[in-house]
Amino acid sequence: MSRGRIWAVLPAAGVGRRMGGPVPKQYLSLAGRPVIARTLDRLLAVPGVAGAVVALSPEDDHWDAVGYRHDKPVQRVPGGAERCDSVLSALRWLCEQGAGREYALVHDAVRPCVTLEEVQRLIATAADDQGGLLGFPVRDTLKRDDGAGHVAGTTDRDGLWHALTPQLFPVAALAQALERAVEAGLTVTDDASAMEAAGVRPRLVTGEATNIKITRPTDLALAEAILQAQQH
Template sequence: MKTEAVIVSAGKGLRFTEGKKKQFFLLADKPVLAHTLNKFEVCPLVHAIHLVVSEEDMDYCLKEIVEKYRYRKILHVVPGGERRQESVKNGIDSLSKDTDIVVIHDGVRPLVTKGMIEESIRSAMEYQAVVVAMPVKDTIKMVNPDKTVLKTLDREFLWQIQTPQTFRAGLIREAFYRATQDGFVGTDDASLVERLGVKVHILPGSYTNIKITTPDDLILAKLFLQMASD
């Protein structure tokens, strides 16, 4: 079966204050985005990569990421949209027509493992829709607008959803088409599939598979990377 990846890296990086977007910050002498792309480049089950970046970053990514690190699997560098959902849709629209499985991953999750990617693909072949996730460790409370606690949620049934999120190609195409038609905006890709009445399966991942959104996350990622290399 043919598998293609959509790597979404069109974020504006508003939580970083040094004038550089989070996906381009150096992590062990290499941009965060390059670490992420490496994992998909070396995964034998991934046949092609579609990289989604903001339009203003397209030339930079082509020269400083794609060409510099000689990625051979990147078929397209696609301009993103105003929201993540629009960016993912643009990536899905660029997929090959004969693609069977689609892996969607955040460009700022550089600590994803080859094993996670491969297991996601195999699981999607069986279950149609699979998301990597981990059980919530902290107590989660629902809060009123005035910042008072409404209730405490049962942690036993709560999972922290990550990426990759992997789907049968026809299913995720239909999910995005329906969402666009209905004007629905979800907080992740799986929420669009859930609207179709399709069960989304959980694949346990890792607490180190963090999304880099703040400078503190970058410090953590450096520590995790160092621990993995020791």
């Protein structure tokens, strides 16, 4: 296994419309601290992570108020209209710093409950040219909607996984894959899908169901309960 330095990449230029509030969801208070600060704490606590690159909207006036500080470097770069644009901005900055052959650990800024153990498991398993992502097998029965609110059919869940983050890939390879996917007009819902379109077969590494993404108001209370449970 060839392993270089690893950089956490957080696309955080979104406004979180589903939360319905004036403050982007990454800045909402979670157990007394902004969500994004708790997420960065988790990632930067990983021994193999050298620092973080945070892609924020150019109009973001919340980040400076957070005043986030860490012993490891945290770099702000301009984000874009879509998630992939923000990730690309961070990757291009890393390439400019000579880190193209190192690794990007791309993680949703609103997944603050990720554990040290699952990130280390991902790094130990997927720090190579194929890369990989955290996920867990689908356990529930899946129904397909007919577009009118009725069931069109039941989908076989065998072999299906919930895709989580972080997702780990070589910096330059991921940047190239994302650029090609965007140019081709592909819908890029996560970084692994861009690598898949480039012919790569990323590894699926088992993560935890507690690694939730905060998208709706009720998720904040759930995330706080998870954080409390993780402390015991």
